[in-house]
Amino acid sequence: MTQLWDFAGGIHPAENKHQSTARAIRRAALPERLSIPLQQHIGVPAEAIVEPGQHVLKGEKIAEVSDGMGVPIHAPTSGTVEHIARLPVPHPSGMEDWCLTLVPDGEDRWCKRHPAPDYRKLEREAVLASIRDAGISGMGGAGFPTNIKLRPPRDRKVSTLILNGAECEPYITADDTSMRERADEIVDGLKIMAWILRPERCVVAIEDNKPEAFAAMTRAAEGTQIEVVVVPTKYPSGGEKQLIRILTGMEVPSGGIPADIGVMCQNVGTAIAVGRAVLKGEPLTSRVVTITGEAVSEPGNFDALIGTPIRNLLTEAGLQESRLHRLVLGGPMMGYTLNTPEVPVVKTSNCVIAASARELPDPAPEQPCIRCGQCAEVCPMELLPQQLFWYSKAGEFEKAEHLNLFDCIECGACSYVCPSSIPLVQYYRSAKGEIRVQQAEQLKADRARERFEARQARLEREQQEKELRRQERAKAAAEAQARKKVEAEKAAADNGATDERSAKAALVQEALARKKAKSGGAAPAAADTSADSATATAPTPAERPDRAELEKQLAQARSKLDTMQSMLDDAKAQQADNVDKLERAVAKNHERVKRAEQALADGSARTISETQSTD
Amino acid sequence: MALVQQSSPHARNARPTSWVMLWVILAALPGLLAQTLFFGWGNLINVVWCILVALGAEAAMLAVRGKPLAFFLKDNTAAVTGLLLGLSLPQFVPFWVSAIAVISAIVMAKQLYGGLGSNPFNPAMVGYALVLISFPVAMTTNWAEAALLWEAAPRFGETLGIIASGQQTAVDAFTMATPLDEYKHKIASYTAAEVLQHPTFGDGVARGWEWVNGAFLLGGLVLIALKIITWHIPVSMLAGIAVMSLAFGSNPDQYAPFGLHMLAGGTMLGAFFIATDPVSAATSHQGKLIYGAGIGALIYVIRTWGNYPDAVAFSVLLMNFAVPFIDHYTPPRTYGHHKARRGVPGRTQG
Numbered sequence: 001m002t003q004l005w006d007f008a009g010g011i012h013p014a015e016n017k018h019q020s021t022a023r024a025i026r027r028a029a030l031p032e033r034l035s036i037p038l039q040q041h042i043g044v045p046a047e048a049i050v051e052p053g054q055h056v057l058k059g060e061k062i063a064e065v066s067d068g069m070g071v072p073i074h075a076p077t078s079g080t081v082e083h084i085a086r087l088p089v090p091h092p093s094g095m096e097d098w099c100l101t102l103v104p105d106g107e108d109r110w111c112k113r114h115p116a117p118d119y120r121k122l123e124r125e126a127v128l129a130s131i132r133d134a135g136i137s138g139m140g141g142a143g144f145p146t147n148i149k150l151r152p153p154r155d156r157k158v159s160t161l162i163l164n165g166a167e168c169e170p171y172i173t174a175d176d177t178s179m180r181e182r183a184d185e186i187v188d189g190l191k192i193m194a195w196i197l198r199p200e201r202c203v204v205a206i207e208d209n210k211p212e213a214f215a216a217m218t219r220a221a222e223g224t225q226i227e228v229v230v231v232p233t234k235y236p237s238g239g240e241k242q243l244i245r246i247l248t249g250m251e252v253p254s255g256g257i258p259a260d261i262g263v264m265c266q267n268v269g270t271a272i273a274v275g276r277a278v279l280k281g282e283p284l285t286s287r288v289v290t291i292t293g294e295a296v297s298e299p300g301n302f303d304a305l306i307g308t309p310i311r312n313l314l315t316e317a318g319l320q321e322s323r324l325h326r327l328v329l330g331g332p333m334m335g336y337t338l339n340t341p342e343v344p345v346v347k348t349s350n351c352v353i354a355a356s357a358r359e360l361p362d363p364a365p366e367q368p369c370i371r372c373g374q375c376a377e378v379c380p381m382e383l384l385p386q387q388l389f390w391y392s393k394a395g396e397f398e399k400a401e402h403l404n405l406f407d408c409i410e411c412g413a414c415s416y417v418c419p420s421s422i423p424l425v426q427y428y429r430s431a432k433g434e435i436r437v438q439q440a441e442q443l444k445a446d447r448a449r450e451r452f453e454a455r456q457a458r459l460e461r462e463q464q465e466k467e468l469r470r471q472e473r474a475k476a477a478a479e480a481q482a483r484k485k486v487e488a489e490k491a492a493a494d495n496g497a498t499d500e501r502s503a504k505a506a507l508v509q510e511a512l513a514r515k516k517a518k519s520g521g522a523a524p525a526a527a528d529t530s531a532d533s534a535t536a537t538a539p540t541p542a543e544r545p546d547r548a549e550l551e552k553q554l555a556q557a558r559s560k561l562d563t564m565q566s567m568l569d570d571a572k573a574q575q576a577d578n579v580d581k582l583e584r585a586v587a588k589n590h591e592r593v594k595r596a597e598q599a600l601a602d603g604s605a606r607t608i609s610e611t612q613s614t615d
Numbered sequence: 616m617a618l619v620q621q622s623s624p625h626a627r628n629a630r631p632t633s634w635v636m637l638w639v640i641l642a643a644l645p646g647l648l649a650q651t652l653f654f655g656w657g658n659l660i661n662v663v664w665c666i667l668v669a670l671g672a673e674a675a676m677l678a679v680r681g682k683p684l685a686f687f688l689k690d691n692t693a694a695v696t697g698l699l700l701g702l703s704l705p706q707f708v709p710f711w712v713s714a715i716a717v718i719s720a721i722v723m724a725k726q727l728y729g730g731l732g733s734n735p736f737n738p739a740m741v742g743y744a745l746v747l748i749s750f751p752v753a754m755t756t757n758w759a760e761a762a763l764l765w766e767a768a769p770r771f772g773e774t775l776g777i778i779a780s781g782q783q784t785a786v787d788a789f790t791m792a793t794p795l796d797e798y799k800h801k802i803a804s805y806t807a808a809e810v811l812q813h814p815t816f817g818d819g820v821a822r823g824w825e826w827v828n829g830a831f832l833l834g835g836l837v838l839i840a841l842k843i844i845t846w847h848i849p850v851s852m853l854a855g856i857a858v859m860s861l862a863f864g865s866n867p868d869q870y871a872p873f874g875l876h877m878l879a880g881g882t883m884l885g886a887f888f889i890a891t892d893p894v895s896a897a898t899s900h901q902g903k904l905i906y907g908a909g910i911g912a913l914i915y916v917i918r919t920w921g922n923y924p925d926a927v928a929f930s931v932l933l934m935n936f937a938v939p940f941i942d943h944y945t946p947p948r949t950y951g952h953h954k955a956r957r958g959v960p961g962r963t964q965g
Contacts, residue, residue: 007950008950011628013626013628014626094620170626241950241951245950251950251951252950252951253951253952254949254950254951254952255951256951324618325618325619326618326619326621326625327618328625330623332623332624332625332626333623333624333625333626334623334624335623335625336622336623337618337619337620337621337625338618339618339620340618353625355625360625360626362619362621363621363627364631365686367631367632367686367690367731368730368731368732368733369732370632370692370731370732370893370894371732371893371894371896371898372632372635372843372893373845373893373898374630374842376898376899376947377842377845380950381949381950381951382947382948382949382950383947383949384898384899384946384947386898387898387942387946398960399959399960401960402956402959402960403946403956404949404952404956407949407950407951407952410623412623412624413624415623415624415627416624416626416627416628417628417630418627419630419631419632419634419635420631420632420732421627421631423622425622425623425624426622429622
């Protein structure tokens, strides 16, 4: 006997499964039109690769995902593409999305298929590719591409492969009847998945309220290493996390995936689809859907083509519109209401409940929470639902997150038992949505702030560099000024003269004084001056004072010329109208530089008037 | 065809608050029956009176607050508050004392805090504590003498007359000190054997009281079986009293013995019907255990070393204070987490 564990909480809602298990799976009639949504999986929507008016064969690829995560979509039957337009799709919001409308030609003629019964001789990658090419995504609910799920990260070896036949939600019997009638196909598909993953253990888990399914699966699994296990009926035992706990005693870490603890769950419908894809080369074009509820007179399971309007299935099951009060896609615990039966069956549609008002009555008005704790007693994730409710309602999202709001699987057990008729799950969904929006906004704000701060830092840096350059220039200028002053004072002191009235006279005196004073005292200043002038030639000690002065003047003339030249270049570049004027100025400055050079070249004494004219 | 648009789950289990509260009332009936059998008509009259006053006060407050009357009156919560006070108050307590208790419970402790679900303190115990402190004579001298209903005086009419007269002290002939009161005040001067001679103790632990407590225990087990309450608070509260009693009260010549603590006074009523009031109790299983144990310990402390012979009301109220704190530090470990996330977000984890 396989060891089983129990999970916390759980409820025992009325099963209501017998209504739809009385009949064998019926093949749904071919509808006049199939409306095939281009997004039926998690990931990037598929893009149509056929044109309106084009004839396609059954199984022909009609939409493909060229870039990103996703699986292709195939023609469920042979026919003509009518148009590609936005039509209602199954979605809680009742939204419209791109759908390809196919008008069947009634022949149901297959395209060329590529069966691979000897898949064991193939590369695993090739088999995974064929699973992807068959358009298979998880058929239990989320619609995650199966080929990606079957290739977990290298460091996540799957040691336990679980086929989830628990089907714990009331009303739904699609997996139950599939297991009863198609056990061999399921085992075939499971074997392929096991061959890909090479787990140590492969378990089929079935709730104890499905003895026929258990018997059929046990028979089909005979001679294989597949264990078929009965688990106690308790909602939500079919929840992935709960089933893993039941079968392995382990828990999927919060925020992680089952592969993190070496476990993978697959759905019954997915197993059938994988088997058909590999062994028969048939892509996923149909699925089993339970049509039940008090508003249909002949509830049961239908093998329906993807794209079949739900209205057609309801009609086939004997819909009494006058009794129809609520139309639920999925189960009564986690499904969502449809606002129209005109939406199509998609790869993830497992059940439609056409409920009467008596069957799923409108909830009683919400009363205040009395903190009775019934919700905490039934929570399979061991959360504190009533605390989460208070915090969600009050908008105290930080506290709600602290109490692990995001671990809530929205199974609805808390709302189911709430004596105050509080739609708890709705509060949690709303809070999760709010938090996600806040996080997105926070992220946006953070990025904007980072950008702003980076810009501020750059501007500041530039400003500092500019300031530093300015200071250096000012310092150099001040030093030059100071030097000039010192020299002038020195000259004055040397002469002992007080009669200098003008700068001209001073310069004359200075030049003369320097000539006279050959001592080392004047040398450092001269050396500095020569260093300032890059073009200076090494002066002879005797010529130093005069040459220094001339060199300085030359340097000044040159820098002025450079400035004028660059202004001229700018003006030319901008085609300004002062170009002529600037050209004349440059020419004049050229003249001055030349003169200064000449003066320097002459080396010896110059007339004072000439040297001054360069200033 | 207008289809209903609704958020999941679509299936619900109808066990509304009114049903839960009705079962609390029904489960208390064995206790009320035992009280009537052993202490006369007083409790029954009090219960009816208190429920009427409670409903009136609730209706008045709902009207003042502009809330729908029928919607809230039908939840039976005000009736439960009235019932619990009727069961707790002395048999011959004047009508106006019980009315003050009920009105302060409904108006102050419940409605002024925001009505159902928003009260931090147990309303019935707020009312009880208020009158116990305000009218100590009326609250201690009006306990009926334990005698079988058909043997004892006074009859129904007489009882009603005493209650309706509004006198703070009832006729001595019909009243008697409660076992806890008697033991507490006599044990200082007498031996245990001498104290137990008093007729209030009878042949068993505490005459009549043992049956009343037994009946409330029975009703409480029904509530647990119906999953209206969990076992955590009653068990931990009784364990709290038991541990304290065994630790400190081994000498009956000094303190009341273990059996008296368990079967006299409001022990069982408190454990199964009062401490379990969900609104003002702790939330998680671990929190409930701490909350219940705290009440039990406090009951023993106040009964033994305090001024009052019984202490359910004070203990419950004191632990009500601690509930927000307990709740922050006792969340369960969520599936997929290594340990529970204790403490307040943004502060040091405790």
